[in-house]
Amino acid sequence: MDDAVGPSQVKDEEYFFEDGNCVFWVEGVLFNLHRTILRRNSTFFHNLFSLPKAADGANGQSNDQPIVCHDPVPTFRAWCCALYAGFNNLQPEDLDKEKVAHIGLMAHKYGCDAMENWAKDTFLTKLEDEEEDFTNECLEYWLRVATQCYWPRNVVAVSESRLLDSISEENPHHLRDVIRIADNVESEGLKARAYYQFLRCHEWSLSPPQRADRAAGGFTFMLANAATIPWFEPLTFLTDSQKLRLHHGYIALSALRDQMRRMPSVDIDCSCTARLRKRWAQEGEKMSLDWFYLDPKEFLQSMRYKLEPWVCDNHEPGVACGLAMFRSQVDGFLDTFDDNLVRFFPKHF
């Protein structure tokens, strides 16, 4: 470690305090901080300073014996800012997004629990604020931080949904960008959700004339001029294997939608089940008109909503109820739907 400390050290302009008592070496830049402040904010440094002094001397006591940190300088500096300005005093609206991510990452690394919670909350506030614009580069960094810090699934999910929103019919090539980001953060789940988003915003059709036909309200022979109309979405921005994966998911989810036309079997003999089946059949029939319920998840959400006010009036105490069981199964299916998308867009087939 010590050989990394070369002569080309410079003191950080802002965070090399002459009265500091803990020197850090960060990518050739020296920082001199105060142990009291580090001890108070960080369990890592609290524990480190409680240990007996290391014999090799690399304990931050002087410029020649700094504690070496393998963090990028801007990241380390952002953390110093949170330590010295007091993160609670930093106004979220004045903070640039990258800095919040830097602080979150460092707070996690050095066990600054209160600071980490603050960063996580600031993250969520910014993500949920529709006025805030995010570049994909920034969202990628945020996703990486949220994943590395093991922040709850909802923080990751909000970052992801921001990214997924960038995929639209007008900007189909954004699918490629999200796939690249999903590769970088090693998330096959995100990749599957990106393909799914692409199908959603293309109205579940990979054929432009089919979409035009729906919009126009019906097929015309003009539209069927096969010589001039591109029948397939060109998808030139995808590699062949990415195209294949998209098509696989398209076929698999269309198959699921076909299955959903009939009510999933409920093996309970409660009188509500027959009523349920009838209602399902009415809605399911609409799926055969291809502009109704194009998305199987949306169909299920709609069925769930429609069944919400139902009560089973024939239900006998102590006997299992079809409606109750059915509801819980549908809820379970919907809760895991996004996570299960990888099975529809498999990596290998």
Ligand SMILES: [Zn+2]
């Ligand atoms: Zn019942």
